[in-house]
Amino acid sequence: MNKRLSQKIFFTLFRLISLMIVIVLFSILGFIIFNGAKSISWHFLTQMPTDGMTKGGIFPAIVGTLILVLGSMIFAFPVGVAAAIYMNEYVKEGPVKRFMRLMTSNLAGVPSIVFGLFGMALFVNQLHFGDSIIAGSLTLGLLALPVVIRTTEEALKQVDDSFRLASIGLGATKLQTIGKVTLPIAFPNIITGLILSIGRVSGETAPILFTVAAYFLPKLPHSIFDQVMALPYHLYVIATSGTNITESRPIAYGTALVLISIVLICNITASVIRNVLGKRNK
Template sequence: MKLQAGNHKRKILAENIAFGLFRILSGVIVTILFIILAFIIIKGVGVLNWDFITTPPTDGMKGGGIWPAIVGTFYLMVGSAIVAFPLGIMSGIYMHEYAKSGRLVRFIRMMTNNLAGIPSIVFGLFGMSLFVNFFGFGDSILAGSLTLGLLALPLVIRTTEEALKAIPDSFREGSLALGATKLQTIRKVILPMAMPNVITGLILALGRVSGETAPILFTCAAYFLPQLPHSMFDQCMALPYHLYVLATSGTDMEKQIPIAYGTALVLIIIILFVNLLANALRNYFQNKLKTN
């Protein structure tokens, strides 16, 4: 009995040490995050005003605002979402609901995981070779959107597939037993239940492409372009590349660095807004699922 009590105490002690270590690490990570956010806010809030957001850059990017970069970032995010979201969701549905388990499916999953880990600059070089040169789109919003869409596609596929895996097979069997077809089961039962987790994957994908610099560097980003693009075949400015340019090159770094911090703060606010909007959609689908 004493031996069992001693083993029990040691297990409790080891468990408390492990949980304490996890709490410390989580606290360190959260603290670092808040320090970074506080640093950017303190450095960037001084230049953040309505004119900074709504006017184009002037005087060789040593003055003015970042409105063309905001518009260009929005175009690229929407364009990449149009490419990645439908293809990724449909591919995830096919992989989990239709494809039979075998070597081919395992190979596709392995390659999808590998693509998700490839550095973004490789996607940029591929997009330049395929969309800019081979298809002749040139440096354009279309080429940049397609490249960013390919960058986000593996993440959307894997998160969609994992969301579908979380749905118990009993729901599929019950729907089929009631006479529904496989397509009706997926549309009316499985996909609505998986939608909150699917949206989480879309959030992650959109958050990744919104901050990428290397892919748009080779496919669409302009160094200095005060006017707004008129079509998908035009170049555009984008916040990540604009921030890179402000922080690394120029003729008057003392004037450009505060603008760079302001640009970084605006980019963080945009990503935060996108996440809040996506979370609102997630909560909407969850509440709708509960009411049904």
């Protein structure tokens, strides 16, 4: 009886805690939607900011964020997948592999502001890219790299060895096996990781702070050496150091809503892709 009672108490406790996590998420969402929904309009999404960013839209920030996400993935995806292939398919278990894993984990643990400073030192100053899309994309790409590596490695690990053996047994080289069997089977999970890291990258502020983000730039970029506005930085600017913080508050909430929507859409797309493509492999 006593055991049963303590079981009940603990399960109730666990349930409440789980519920709380859901409540926290919904509170944040609800708060943002409640305050931001009235700012959202076609005009808001497609116009330049005006009147010292207290009026107008956030179009350049949306475009800027999309460009930065794309740019960072163009860099992080091939590099991360290649690194994961090397680590999972080529390196044998041992000190080298353990060391590389540890370094990947450490890279994931580096604070994003440090990435920002590093990106500024290397890309902006040393390589003379200046504050630019390319510098910001590479910095964000570095930040996304450990996520891409780890999710790809997990995806490859889940591919049953019997498929690799079957391919090798038919005389395929290791490279052919990876290209024609292992990667296609792991693909849904790799893409899932990619989309999750897009969600992560699109919300980062610190790495773009010193590398690309413009305070106010009401036009679209012409080349990868131009600066852009970006949603998270724009939000920071109008919430803390804009020309008129009170007046631009609705725009801040609207921006937050757009940003959080992008992240949520990424996460939902990721799980849909995993389900659809995953089923096809069954």
